[in-house]
Amino acid sequence: MKADTARASHAAGAELLYEWKNDSVYTVYLKFYRDCSGVDASGEIIVEYCNTCDASRGTITLQRMSTLPNGKPNGSPVAVGCSSYPTSCDDASSELPGYREWWYSDTVKLTKACNHWTFSTSISARNKNVNLSSNITTPLYIEATLDNLNAPRNSSPFFSVPPVPYVCQGQNYSYNNGASDADNDSLSFEMISPMEGKFGDCGAGMDIPFTIAASPPLNLTNNPFQTNNTFNLDPVTGQMSFIPALIGAQAITIRVNEYRNHKQIGSVIRDIQISSLQCSSSQPQTNIDTTTLQKDSVVSKTIQVCADVPMQFCFDIKSPEKDAVLVVTDNHDAVIPASNISYSANKTDSIRACFSWTPTLADVGLKIFTVTVKDSTCRPPGISIAQTFTYPINVRSAQSSAYDTAICKYDTITLKPFVGNKFEWSVQPGGSLGTLGCVFCPNPRVWPATNTNYLLKTDVNAFCGKNIDTVKVSVKQEVPDLPSATSNTPVCVGETIKLYGSDMTNGGYRWHGPNGFTDTTHNPLIPNVTFANQGQYYIQTYSYTSQCPSKLDSTYVEILPIPRAFFQYPENICIDQVATIRPDLDYNSVYFWDFANAAKVDTSKLNIHYLAWNDTGAKNVILRLRGVNGCYSYYDTGMIYVHPLPEAKITEISRNDICTGDTIEVAALDIDGYHYQWAPAPYFFDGRSAATKAVVTQKGMLLLNVTDQWGCFASDSIYIVANPCCDVYLPDAFTPNGDGKNDIFRVITEGHHLLSKFLITNRWGQRVFETADERQGWDGTFHGLSQDVGTYFYYLRYKCSDDRYIDKKGEITLIR
Known part of the structure; x- marks a missing residue:
């Protein structure tokens, strides 16, 4: 299930962690804190991962674990309520909020060594918080970062103290997340804005604005929620203290940054919800018994101890309430597992605790030892308000100069003493003075080829009692031989660079080159290259055992230009019609054509070709060029549609x-x-x-x-x-008796001739009728008098449409 599209899950907080397993495989953990109202927690949550090196990305589906690492069932309450004051975890109708802790996990294999990987997820939906301007549907976004290029076996910091769910309004409160690092890397702490995000935006969380109307204004420095500017976060120990001013849920987010050799190699964040309640529980206080400490061992509230030297200190915890029943827990098993702590008069109003430990050189650095105290008398409103107290312990080397260290053969390192104003360096017998960069300087660079001891004399006494000390620089001799880098150079634009490294057993590969290229495979490929990929490609191998790198070898890859294939063509032609193809001229290249089985091809001219097809359909003409350097162009194609002739009928x-x-x-x-x-x-x-x-x-x-x-x-x-249709027809008799039938003698055929003369005579030759208009005819009268029955004679002359003149004569009988 995508976390940001789930049903409302009443998200109160979360943290995302990772643990290195082997090679490039990591186990990713999600710790999800949700209130007990609403729907059940999801059985799975999707986490995205991505990097900034080659934009690789992917997802992993974290499954809900059955039990927590401490053996409790998954989904156990973060803080148990009192039997007489049940929380919403015990009674759904309770107004006292309850919270459960859910763990999810799965493994992932990262595909590349990169200096910035991000794991992230967004969980729907963040609870309403009085210090944020968002509403309840805003997703809760968390992330963790990893640098597996410079720290390939690193695990993230983790939190050894459960998140604080309850505080009392108006009372001073102290808390520490108990962040620790299994690799003994340095940590720093900062307050950041709670974030929201959505699935698909890996590593792109967006800050949620604070409530604008707050007074004094909210900020990340001393008022991330309303404390009247009393909030304080120690960036070295992560200790928080504040006086909550408003009742309600408040969201805060802490980022823990992880450093190794002064370089950041990762980070995690914890997003938690603090419920500020109206209550009157008096908070216990703690004090260190300074008589149990070495003199001058507390510097800036941090207990200073020496490696390989037993240490002990005691502290007292006391409640102002005489009937208090104090219960104490701590994180020594998680962060200082070799230490011991004892408690006397536990579950009373006053407890004595004594801590003892003999740190080793492997423990050098800052340890955040925390003690959580709660009064279990269950005063109203029925929850145990817990306070967390921090005892930072800085383990220093018994040497006054710098930590012993190990380097790889051929490497150099800078020696950094702890204290002093004047310095004098020398090399103990067996070492070479030529490997010491300077004598009277604070930070000499050294480059021994074998294990070498460097002697330092300072003008002040170190905390652990020496002003003359030895720094041992161990040299790991297991350095791979110089690798060999070759390639398939030269490579044409658009083709694939093939890099080849010499074989390496029990080790890995690191390539880097132009255009931000990095890779960890034996023989990497770079497809679809451009001129930006031209240049020197470097290979370095490293040993899995010592992590030592070899020296660099390189190969130069030349990128060759490619010719440009282009031609003009008609998109539509008719069957058997000639298509004119006009390619761009390149006298230095060879042309390779595919004319799509044209029936007629004429390439007699270099810059113009003629094609014709005797079938219809789409014809894909293809051109590719080969330049003088042997590089082939990209294909240019032209789709010509050959259409049938129209049907003319x-x-x-x-x-x-x-x-x-x-x-x-x-x-x-x-x-x-x-x-x-x-x-x-x-x-x-x-x-x-x-x-x-x-x-x-x-x-x-x-x-x-x-x-x-x-x-x-x-x-x-x-x-x-x-x-011509020039024949005319005249009747041989007519009856001009006034009955309206056959009363007129005239030319019957019309329209295909031009009448010139039409005349009628009686048997004595006398003209009784004459006209040149074929629409007129003889009505059997002459000068208004009806003529006698008998035979009459007609003469007709007309012009045909073909310009011929025809004369026609005949007899007509007049009948009454």
Whole structure:
């Protein structure tokens, strides 16, 4: 389940830790503190991890553990309430908040040695806190960082004291998280803003603003929640003290930074919720019995002790309440496991405790010993208010100069004395004075080839009783032989650099080179290279046993330019149409073409090629160049779509018996996207439509041209036989009797000729009718008088559409 998309989980706090297992494998732990109201804790939580070296990232699914490391069931209460005052862990209806501690874990193998890895997760949903401006749905974000390049076997710091859930309003309170480090690295503490985040934003937590209306204003220095500026955090010991001013839940976040050889190698944060209640429990106090300490052994509230020298001190814990039942716990098993502590008069109002220990040289450094005291008399409101007291113990070497140390063969190191103003260095017998950088200086650099003892004389006595001391520099001789670095140089742009290192047994590899390149594999590959990858690549091997590195070897990788392939092409052509391809000219390169099985190819010209296909479909033309340096260009491709010819078909003519001058209807196959053109253009009413009309003036071809949306062209035609149609018809009798039937004698056929003369004579040759208008005819009268029944004679002259003149004569019978 993604933590930031879970159901509301009432998140009160959390911390994310890691433990080195072997090689590059780590166990990641999530400690989640949630209040007892609401839904059950999730069975799994997803943690993201990422680095800043090559942007590698991934996720691991942490599973809920069955038991805690102390043997208690997972999900046990952080602080047990009193039987007469149950918390919400015991009784869901209780107004007294209760909290449970849930642990999750899983292992992960990191893919690369990098100086900045981040583990992070966001848990939904953070409880409402009076010092934050966010609402209850804001995810609770936590993270831990790791440098497995400079500290490949490092485990994170851990917290040995449970988070404080309850404090009393208006009472002075002291607390320490009991941070410790299994690798004995140096720690520092800082207050940071509580953060929120979301899944997918590895290492990108965002600060949650403080409540703006707070007075005095909230800040990270002395008022991260409302304490009236009484909050104090010791950056060396992590000890906190404050007087809470407001009732309610307050969120604070502590970051613990981890250092080795003055270089930060990791960090963890603890986000916790403090519940400030209205209560009147008097808090116990503690005091060190200074008579049990060595003289002048307390410096800046830190107990100074010497390695290999037994030490002891006692302290008293006393409550102002006479009926108090004080219960004391401490973290000595976690941070100083070889020490002993005894308590007398436990579960009374006054307890005597004595701590004893003989530290060794391996313990040199600061130890944060904490003692947590609570009064279990369960005064109202029914919870035990616990105080945590800190006794910082600084273990110093019994030497006055600097710690003994170990280096690898061929390395150098700077010696750093603890105290003194004047210094004189020398080399003890067996060593070489030539390995000492200076004599009268505070911090000489030394480079011994074998184990060497350096003698230091100072002008002051060291705490442990010497002003003349020996610093032993042990030299690890197990240094790998000089490795050999080779490559496949030169490499063309876009190809893969192949680096080769000589074989190494019982050891690892460290590569670095241009453009921020680092790698820990034997023979790394760098794909898709550019000119930024050109340069010197260095290899260094190191021993798994001694962690000592070899000297560096390197190989220079040259990156060669590649030619540029480019050509212009038409995106759409018609079948059998010629496509013109125009490549950019590069006289220094060889051209490699794939013409997609074109039926016709003409490459006779260098800068222009002609292609044609006799089938339709998408044709992918590909060009690649090979330069004079042997490097191939990237492919350039051009997709040419070959389209079929449109379907041009005259489908309809309104009639076949066509006379010259007739109007006919014609039609073609009508398809969307086609453009039509009829010819001869003067014939047609609309020469651009699939269906139109035409006036036939003579016989000949009617032509249809069709073009589709791709410009492809097809045509169809039909031959039109147009006759002159010049014969005229006249009846051989007519009956002008006024019945409206056959009363007029005239030319019956119209439209294909031009009448010149039409006349009628009687049998004596007298003209009884004459006209040049074929719409007129003889009604059987002459000068208004009806003519006799009998035979009459007509003469007709007309011009045909083909410009011929025709004369026609005949007889007509007039019948009454």
